[in-house]
Amino acid sequence: MSGTSNVGGPGVYEAGDQRNYKDSELDTVSRFHEGKPNSHLANDSKDERTIANKLAREEQRAREPEQKDIEQERYERDATLPARAHGNEPSKGAKIDQELREEEEDYLARKGKK
Numbered sequence: 001m002s003g004t005s006n007v008g009g010p011g012v013y014e015a016g017d018q019r020n021y022k023d024s025e026l027d028t029v030s031r032f033h034e035g036k037p038n039s040h041l042a043n044d045s046k047d048e049r050t051i052a053n054k055l056a057r058e059e060q061r062a063r064e065p066e067q068k069d070i071e072q073e074r075y076e077r078d079a080t081l082p083a084r085a086h087g088n089e090p091s092k093g094a095k096i097d098q099e100l101r102e103e104e105e106d107y108l109a110r111k112g113k114k
Contacts, residue, residue: 077101
């Protein structure tokens with residue numbers, strides 16, 4: 001026989017991705033940091049992370065300063081920005097919010113708070 005079968009050619013039987021890797025070939029990265037970001041939800045009852053990994057993450061979170069997105073900071077300063085960014089006229093409520101915010105900033109600036 002020539003090594004072929006009714007199931008398929010010899011390529012079917014090659015090791016390919018079924019190969020067992022040696023420990024020296026594997027990365028020594030911490031298992032906690034593998035996977036996609038935000039793939040584990042902190043409050044998910046079905047999440048199978050160990051208690052030690054959950055505690056380690058909470059310790060990291062306590063040490064990290066909270067970072068705000070640049071867009072979020074701009075939206076907090078200008079209530080009409082989201083509508084104008086999409087080429088629309090801001091709503092009446094957004095305009096009023098922006099006016100109130102500007103008046104409040106002026107008032108605090110006059111009092112010397114800012």
